[in-house]
Amino acid sequence: MLHASGPLLSIDVGRREYEVEEIDDVLEAYVGGRGLGTKLAHDRTPFDADPLGPENRLYLTSGPMQHSQMSFTGRMNITSVSPLTDGLASTNAGGFLSRNFTSTGYSAVEITGQSDELIAVHVTDDGVEFEAVPELEEARVSAVTEELNDRRGLESEHLATVGPAGENRVRFASVMTSDSRAFGRGGMGAVLGAKNVKCLSFRGESTPDVEIPEDVQSEVHEGAATSDSMLKQQGTAFATDVIHDNFSLPTRYFSEQSFEGVEAISGNAVTEKKYKKGTCSSCAFACKLPTRDEETGLETEGPEFETIFSFGSSAGVGDIVDVMKSNELCDELGMDTISCGVAVSAYLAAEDEFGNADLVHDLVEKVARREGIGDTLAEGVDRFHDELGVENWTVKGLEFAGHDGRVIHGQGLSYAVANRGADHMYSTLLEQEYFGELEQEGLDGKPPALVRAENWRAFQDSAIICSHSASSGEMMETHAERLFQSDVDELLAVGERVVEHERHFNNERGMDREDDTLPYEIPDFEAGLDEYYDLRGWTQNGTISDEQLGD
The missing domain is CATH 1.10.599.10 (Aldehyde Ferredoxin Oxidoreductase Protein, subunit A, domain 3)
Incomplete structure (x- = not known):
């Protein structure tokens, strides 16, 4: 069976040590990615590990497709014990990191321990370097990219970065790459933040050979390039109207199932703000959504459907620019837009403040820095719903996505x-x-x-x-x-x-x-x-x- 190739690089950020281990037997049985991360985490992480403690281990893993230039394969996986659900969780992100990761020659990188100061960890095919970065404390994601680009010539596509939310151990903090692509669900940013790791970088020239049929790669590329799917034009935002009109669009923190302002936050509204094509590494499908509001100068990538739900209908906000701003704040601060939007919407429900976009944006900032009520919301709905007197819209502590199980x-x-x-x-x-x-x-x-x-x-x-x-x-x-x-x-x-x-x-x-x-x-x-x-x-x-x- 085709599988990823390369050893495991295990990095103890507390001891500033690393070692390389062969894991061919695991790769053969689990292929790579989520399977590889899950097997390693299951066997190497203590069952009673504190998700925010030094004994928890975080795995970045690639798969066999990331050794190729095939469309639909510019993604990577992270696996760890989630500080939000308290269970094992995996999340993946697109962008341009995967090829730089595989260029180091490793199929998996394990992060364990806890640093006594804020650091960046630089992985190359020559080894690992630990760099103290106290000046990046509380820095936003794009500011980290700018600093490391100036200092080391590292672009956003080389980086997996934690924003202020991760440093402050917000339980749904994400790990960001390419500045706007999120390892979003489950709080992996808080795991890295608790280890005092601000950023990981990957660069090398040692990508292992994996044989993938050239004719299949060509067929996939041609299909991606010629597809007329609405996903290419509007990303998942295209589904907003369809889901609203035919199924259910959870609204005002799940208290309603349709939103009167849906047209203003629909896929068409996103298209009006889209100013160029966007893609992931080597993908001809190009479904991403670089958007810009000319009046305010706001630029972001998206929003996709889940963000339209969480910061739009769920918050009672009917202006696409307001949703774009929430999206950009979450990217810069390093937070999952689904969990953050639902947590903020729960607060709006408790305070009868649905539709107050200015309050939404203020709350997002407060959550990331754990200021005031933000400290409560940063714990996630499962932990604060009783205090606010709202229903607990989670399963295993993870906030719901916008596809309504009450209907499907x-x-x-x-x-x-x-x-x-x-x-x-x-x-x-x-x-x-x-x-x-x-x-x-x-x-x-x-x-x-x-x-x-x-x-x-x-x-x-x-x-x-x-x-x-x-x-x-x-x-x-x-x-x-x-x-x-x-x-x-x-x-x-x-x-x-x-x-x-x-x-x-x-x-x-x-x-x-x-x-x-x-x-x-x-x-x-x-x-x-x-x-x-x-x-x-x-x-x-x-x-x-x-x-x-x-x-």
Whole structure:
């Protein structure tokens, strides 16, 4: 089976030491990316590790596709114990970092320990350098890029950076790369911030050889270049109107399911602000959204649909420029727009301040610096909802995405069982319900579809191939066997191992069926949960045995 190539570089930032380990057996079984990060974290991180403590380990991992120049592969993965969910979580980001990462020759980089001062860690194919950067304390993401460019000739595409939110251990802080691309969900920025690491850089000339069929690369490139998908024009923002008009757009902190101001924050509104094409490394699909408001001079990348939901309809804000500003603040301060927007919306609900965009922007700044009420909101909805007197719109501590499980019930079940919480990308079962492959209502026949979707998505995250590849000739399903020299069942088995290791790690931290729940009711939920566990071969308490886990 095709897999990533290269050893593990383990860096102890407290001791300022590093070592290299061969991990060929892990790569062969887990491909790379999320699978590689999950297996390493499961086996090397103490089950009782404090997510913000020195014993927690953070893994940056690449996959086999990042050794190529193929479209849809300019992405990377981070895995660690999440300070938001307290379980094992993975998140990936696009941009231009992946090729610079693989150029160092490593398939995975492990960060452990805790520095006694703020540092940047520079990884090359010649070794690791630790640089004290006290002058970058509380610096915004683009300011870090500017400083390291001046000092070392490092561009944003070489960097994985923590903003003020990560330094202040905001539980949903992100790690940023290419200035505007986020390893967003789960608080990985807080993990690095707690280790006193402001920035990681990668540069080298030692990319390992991985054989990928040239004809497949050409077919994928041609499909990406010629696709007429709306994703190329509006990114995921194109879905705003469709979801609002045909399903549900959660509004005013989930108290309503439609938004009267949707037109002003729709994909068309984003298109009006888009001033050029944007892409990830070597990708001809070019679905990113560089936007500019001429009147104010504001520039950002996006917003995508999830940010339109979290800082638009959820906050009762109906001006695309206001949403753009929230998006840019989160990028510069280093925060997940979904969790931050939902947390801010919870405060607006408590104070009856929906639609107050100025307050929203002020709160975003306060959250990143843990000032005043921002210190409370920085803990995440699960930890502060009682104090504010609002409903707890989270699963396992992770704030909900904008795809409403009250309407598409299979996605509701997906949110409940997902090992990293209410994340729409864990299975993307929502696509089958949106496009009519599955009925919207009920759970009849959905647990088997969910198991397959989770396994496929876990494999895709291990190969680290963009989910938008399905918009270009069904790339993954069409070419998977040729790309990975393996049949689809074997690829699904990789994904199954990833899901099982995540579940086992979380079980060891005390999670079980009581954590696979929702803040609302959907028909036959308990029966659907039973069937899901049966299909997985887990106990009816949602746990997996050591014997089943295997290697």
